[in-house]
Amino acid sequence: MNKFKASGVGEAINRIDGRLKVTGMAKYASEFPVENKLYAQGINSTIAKGEIISVDTAEAEKLDGVLAVITYKNAEKLNTFDEEMPQLSTTTIAPVLQSPKVNYYGEFVGVVVAETFEQAQYAARLVKFEYKQDSNPAIDFDESRSKAYKPNENSDYFRGDMAAGMAEADETLDAIYNTPIEHHHPMELHAIIASWENGKVTAYASQQMVEHSTIAISDTFQIPKKDVRVIAAYVGGGFGSKLNTERHAIMAVMASKMLGRPVQFTVTRHQMFTNTGMRQFNEQRMQIGAKSDGTLTAMSHETLSHTSTYQEYQEPCGMMTKMLYDVPNSEIKYRLIPMNFQTPFAMRAPGEATGSFALESAMDEMAWKLKMDPVEFRIKNDTQIDLSENKPFSSRLLKECLRIGADKFGWENRNMKPRTKQEGNWLIGYGVSAASRRAPYRETSSKVILELDGNKVYATIQMDATDIGTGSYTIIAQTAAEYLGIPVEQVTVELGDSLFPLTPGSGGSWGAASYCNGARAACLNAISKLKQNRNIGKDEDIAVAELLKTNNLDKFEAEGTATPSEEFKKHSVFSFGANFSEVWVDKDTGMYRIKRMVNVGSAGKIVNPKTAYGQIIGGLTMGAGMVLAEQTKVEPNFGNFITRSLADYHVPVNLDMANIDVVFLPEEDKIANAMGIKGIGELGITSVAASIANAIFNATGKRMRDLPITPEKLIKAPLEAGLVS
Structure with a gap:
């Protein structure tokens, strides 16, 4: 195995989490060893528009291991939208099973919770729904053109005079280009293990932005945000599909609250076509x-x-x-x-x-x-x-x-x-x-924990950032190594916990710039404080190990926050x-x-x-x-x-x-x-x-x-x- 002694930014080093991943030690959302957990399986609608007029759960409920079948009839009451067409964002609430109304084919209309995944999956097939189907759903793009509307007043942008610009042109082009509906397909299925205990929620969830997920969960259930903890140590790809908190996550939290045990919900590959977002046509x-x-x-x-x-x-x-x-x-x-x-x-x-x-x-x-x-x-x-x-x-x-x-x-x-x-x-x-x-580039906070072992300094960087397969663990470690002046192998990076210092999460190509500058700020702040404690000049070049020794410390913690400058704006x-x-x-x-x-x-x-x-x-x-x-x-x-x-x-x-x-x-x-x-x-x-x-x-x-x-x-x-x- 190659050992890299590179001390920072710009080096083409191997991923520091690579060994954990290839040996199966990196834990994804569905792999955390939570005791006494149950398994949930979602049930999808089979009409595109209409409403449920009856639900027969008897056959499913008779099965061994089945603890609950949850539909709109017995679901927890959740916070719902107070406007007709709210904009979807990464913090939007996700009410589910609140009404008999069906909005699209594949929408979640129920969830079965059982002792094993197999029991839940089989029982889900036995729940019978009867629908009053609308005979004219909007499923044809061309037939629905007349319903097109302008989303908001800021939807259109104008500069200059388009008609005049076309009139003065020697050559003109007028053409239409079409891109189809596409679906995200990260290797890791969307998953969550949710536990509701004494009014507090802990969720091991496949989410790109853990802070925004805590907001969505707390707002949906109308509980204090401080009572929600989201953990996403490793995310097996997202491509945007794991930016917002989807309804499977809310159903898992709901089921845990209702049954008093942790609940795991893994979305199937088929359900990832109907329940976890898509790109528009x-x-x-x-x-x-x-x-x-x-x-x-x-x-x-x-x-x-x-x-x-x-x-x-x-x-x-x-x-x-x-x-x-x-x-x-x-x-x-x-x-x-x-x-x-x-x-x-x-x-x-x-x-x-x-x-x-x-x-x-x-x-x-x-x-x-x-x-x-x-x-x-x-x-x-x-x-x-x-x-x-x-x-x-x-x-x-x-x-x-x-x-x-x-x-x-x-x-x-x-x-x-x-x-x-x-x-x-x-x-x-x-x-x-x-x-x-x-x-x-977004405001990002980070904590650095320095520990002295002999003449070596070991650093731990903590932030609620996520690594969605992009290499965040590695580049954050390289940054810390660079600014602390220590080898990369003496840096540990801990990510994806909403208890850690706040970051913008992964998405929008802001991750590398935001995370690395956040880690840099924490490291520089630690060095600055250690120097101030002993009246050492801020420009004096002294190793971190010597700074800790001079301060008679074996351990030291500091936080830092990086923010965009006025020039950036x-x-x-x-x-x-x-x-x-x-x-x-x-x-x-x-x-x-x-x-x-x-x-x-x-x-x-x-x-x-x-x-x-x-x-x-x-x-x-x-x-x-x-x-x-x-x-x-x-x-x-x-x-x-x-x-x-x-x-x-x-x-x-x-x-x-x-x-x-x-x-x-x-x-x-x-x-x-x-x-x-x-x-x-x-x-x-x-x-x-x-x-x-x-x-x-x-x-x-x-x-x-x-x-x-x-x-x-x-x-x-x-x-x-x-x-x-």
Whole structure:
């Protein structure tokens, strides 16, 4: 086994929790050894809209081991929404089993609790529901268009005069791009072990944001937040699906309260299609105007999506369009259709992943119209000002990403005219896209515990942050090692407990910057206090071990909080990137392979190149999945999802993926935060789909505006006007 003595930031060290994971010692939500626990199994509705008129629980209740069947008839009374269509957020309450009303196919209508998982699962099948079914549920997107509404007054954004900008353009584009419903599928199923004891709740839960989960649970049950403890030491992936507290968690807490024993509830893979969120279907209309020299004059991005009939969520597809290019006239609009599906919510790079497909495909189309190189077209319209907020970027190396990526990829070998690069029966195409992702930095607190053992100092870092597979444990340890001046192996990191100092949790690409700066603040505060105690100058370089000895201490604790600076607030802080793809398409069958991908990113200081590389590879794979296969199809008669397992919801496997090169540009951005760290977890997926679609056009001469791009769609698609086969 390799032993690393690296003492801090920037080293490509192995994950410090790797051994725990491969030996099964890292405990996930459903693996904690809680004594005397029961098992819960949810029951799903079999209609898309209507109400329950009778429930027969007799057969299930007769089974050995079954302790309760809970439905709206006997459920605990919970806090419910006081408005008709509340917005879904990470702290939103999650009332469940409060009414006979059914809002969508698969909605939880009951839960069985038994001594074993098998007993609960079998008994759930025996509970009989009779429904009064509404004959006209909203399950067809096109048929429901007339119900579209503007979510709120701030939904639309305007800059300049869109009509005037289009009028002065020499070339215009008006096209619609569609991205389907997609589902998060982390390896770890959603799970919770909940215990209600003397009015206090302890929950081992698969949650990305433990603080927000304590708020959701306490508000739903209307108990003090201090009486709720959420523990999420390890989370086996989330991709946004574990940001908010879902109804299975509330049912587990409810069952524990009712039965006086801990209750484990694990959502099945099938139920993860209907009960743990999804990405919306988005119909996106792009309008672009440009001068003949490539100067953009106008850009519009209109998104039509759906939400549930009881909660509101809008994926912000126009975020990149507002700020990525120097466009004087711009419009961003959103409209929502209430439909009888579960409420959609954030999925990796919400807004950017889907919106970038429309934006960057449209940019490629406009470059083709102008007969310009698509790399040069993007560079020509670069800007150092975020026009949507009228702020300068803290740093922006988008042009560098595009130029360096083009050089590494061999872009000079690309033929501008489609269908001209061929090998045997394969048509070969090159595609490019630009990427951006806001790099948030949020207030984060941390505790450091220093212990002296001989001449060695051991440090423990505590914060309620979570590691969702991204490497948080490792980069926090590296940060502590860096600022304490000790080896990484002398640092222990403890995460995912709501009793620990407060952080924003995992999501939105703010984790690395926030956590590391929080750990840094605690370490620097500890050193500062130890020096102050002995009147040692703050700039005097003295080892932590000597500081503890000088203070006659074997143990010392300190906390610190990192907050965004005033300069941060005055700037627009983003990570930027560029994607290049080479695609080979069989001209007879429409089958295609992604042969090569080059990703170049500027994301500030890279704390650990190895974990960062893993994040980009994961993002590129998910981006490829958007093009190759990922889609959730709705059964048109009943509103259920046809694709409801990993056997028919297809994701990329190793053989689908390309040879990949990842390049991180050196970037120092101390406006972003003191350590200069920016997020990359969501940058990796952004615009990937567009680069592949653009490569397919360069190979075939066919514009593909609907994801996923299947061989059938590709064969049926017409050639771009003016091209011949």
